[in-house]
Amino acid sequence: MKIGVLTSGGDAPGMNAAVRAVVRASVWHRHEVIGIRGGYNGIFARAFEPLDRRSVSNILQQGGTFLETGRCARFLEPDGPAEAAAILRDKGLDALVVIGGNGSYKGALALHQSGFPAVVGVPGSIDNDVGGTDLSIGFDTAVNTAVDAIDRIRDTAFSLERVFFVEVMGRDTGHIAAAVGLASGAEAVIVPEEPTDIDLLTTIIDRGFEAGKRAAIFVVAEGDDAGGAARIRDRIDAATQHPLDDRVVILGYIQRGGSPTARDRILASRLGVAAVDALQSGQTAVAVGERCSEVALTPLETAVQEQPPLDLQILRLAEILSGVRTSR
Secondary structure, three states, X not given: OXXXXXXXXXXXXXHXXXXXXXXXXXXXXXXXXXXXXXXXXXXXXXXXXXXXXXHHOOOOOOOOOOOOOOOOOHHHOOOHHHHHHHHHHHOOOOEEEEEEOHHHHHHHHHHHHOOOOOEEEEEEOOOOOOOOOOOOEOHHHHHHHHHHHHHHHHHHHHHHOOEEEXXXXXXXXXXXXXXXXXXXXXXXXXXXXXXXXXHHHHHHHHHHHHOOOOOEEEEEEOOXXXXXXXXXHHHHHHHOOOOOOEEEEEOHHHHOOOOOOHHHHHHHHHHXXXXXXXXXOOXXXXXXXXXXXXXEEEEHHHHOOOOOOOOHHHHHHHHHHHOOOOOO
């Protein structure tokens, strides 16, 4: 086979490790590999380049994606997928491995429905919101990056007796915020899946002051219904009975970068090889993932419709361990 590979959507630590695994597994099975630069844009730009074992040397530990990524407006046009499928066929490609999130999976499914049958999705997203898997590549690194930052912020919080509202990524889901809040010992975790109760958060701060507490960490997912960390801080400042020395920290894109953790390198390596194995066995239009520590295949059509739910037990654990009730 001649197998194409691309990375699409937002970058995630471990994408390079996944590309490396796809390339080396393909070479192992004596397949030809073509890298496509810039995500789906690279198909229309015909940004193809042959890859071999040496092409992916020394990238396992690198963040980002050396193939580059992006969002493709042309692909969203009605005739975009059919044109892209024709270009891939003209290039002589027999299969395509797409590494990315839910939007990337939708693109892979559109290619399949437009006459390019052999497509496999590999989950790469720091938000952990990709169907067909318990964990997506990049999530563990993003969580560890945010926890490391909050550990440093906590030193300042207690030294200067300040309240910090730390905003992490999570426009539609609170997976990162929940994991970070639990791992960093935050006083409260605020996520899109749960309504934000400003009165209750204000009460938490007021009771803390009354008990002699002068420092606290609140972890906020950027997509919460109250409008993000800055808006929540302003509303609490207006409602609290005590003047606060508080700060807002938006961690932003630092969560996307950096060297992937061992967990993400292992997951990316495992799923990259699994993608090639799926093609070897004749599987098409599937997403590879990890379910209960085992490799699993899910039809792409199912994966794009699946929204992995936030484990609310994590929020409960964070609440119990912080000793602060954030639910009524």
